[in-house]
Amino acid sequence: MRIEQLLQTTRGLQGPEREELLKNIERVKWFLWHGNVFRADETLNRLLEDIADVRENQRKAGLPTSVVFKKLAKAVDEFAAYVDNNTGAIVNYGKRYRCGERISTGSVESAVNQMIARRFVKKQQMHWTPRGAHLLLQVRTQVLNDELRASFERWYPRFDAQAQEPLAA
Template sequence: MFAAPSPIQRETSRCGRGGRGEPGGRYFISGSTAQHAIRDRALHALEEVGYRGFGDATVISDGAEILKRLPRAMPKPTTHIVDWFHIAMKIQPMQQIADHIVRSRSGTFDALPSIDPDIRAVKWRLWHARVDRAIRELERLLARVKDAQKEGEFSIARLHSLGAQLLTYVRSNRSAIVNYGKRHRSGLRVATTRAESAVNSLVGKRMVKKQQMRWSLHGAHMLMQVRAAEINGELRKQLRAPFRQPEPSVPPIFKPKPPLLRAA
C-alpha cells in the first residue's frame, strides 16, 4: 500500500503493509516531482516493508496528475484511487450550508426543500462508487440551486460554487473513484490521513499557514528528510557516518593542549 499527498505535500508520502489500522509503515521524501524519481523512492520504501515486486499495490492520492500516472511505472498490479478524505472535505461545506438553509426555514428553503437529502444522496453514491448516478444528481442539484439563486444571496452562490468544484473534481477523477464502502468493510484503507498528518506536523505550519518565518523549499525538503528518518527510526544509524575529517599531520609543538591536560 502506498499513500501520497500532493502539491507541497507531494514530497512526503507513507507506505505500509496490510489494511486499515495496521501499525508501522515508512515515510519517504522525494525532492523531485519527476515520475521516475517518485517511483524509485516508492519502490525503495516498499522493499523496506517487504514488497518484492509482486502482489497488489495501491496508490492513494488527492488526484494529483503525477500520481495518476505513477501506477503505469510501478510493477503490476498497481492501482490508483482517489483519497476519500478529499472527496468528503469537498462535500462537508455543502452539507453545512444545506443544514443552515433547513434550520432557517427561509424563502430559500421553500425553493430548495430537499437540498439536504439531495447532497447526502450524492455523498452516498460516491461512497459506493455509483459515479455516473452521482454526477447526474449533482448536475440536477446545481441546476435547481442556480434557479433558486437570488441577487446578493451569498449562501446559495457559495453552494453553487462548491457544487461546481465537486462536479469538476469527480469528473476528472471518475476512473479512480472506487467502492469505498466495500474497501472499508474489508479492512482496507480509503484515505491518506496518516500521511497528511505527517505532512502537517512537518511542514504544514511553516509552508502553507502564512507564517512570517516561512522556510525555503530546499530547507523544508532537508528538514523532511531528517524528520522522516527520525519517524522511521533510522536517524541514529544515518548519523553514524563521521562528520570530522581526519586531523592533518601537524607537529606536536603546534597542537594546543586540552584545558584539563594543560592544568595538570
C-alpha cells in the same frame, strides 16, 4: 470536506427547498463513498438545475436573489468539476470497508503534515525544496505500506542476496 462545506452552506438556507437540497447532497456523498461517480455526477447536475430553478423563481417573484443560493451554486459547480477531473482517483470506500481494507489515510496525512511543517518552517536552518519533500514522502509512504524492500529489490537485483549473506566475525 467539500461535501461538508456544501451541507453547511445548504443548512444556512431558508425555504421549503432546503430539505430537498440537503437530501441530494447526502445522496452525492453516499454515491461517492461507494465509488458510483456516474450517479454522483447525475445528482450534482440535478442539484445545479434545482438551484437554478429556485433562483429563477426568486427572480420572477421580484425577490432579491439569495447570496447563499449564489454561493451554493458556485460551490456545487466547482465540486462537480472536481469530481469530473478526479473520476479515476475516486475510491469505492464501501467495498474496501466490507473487505476489511484500510479506508482512512489519517495516519499517513498526519506524518506528511508533521514532516512538511517541520521542514518548511522559516526559522529552520535547513529547508527542503518541494521536489525533495515529494521524494521523502514517496519513501515514507513506501515504508508505511511495507513496499520499500520490494522497490529496492527491483532497483538492485542483488539487494536481497546481499542482505542474506552472513557477516564475518
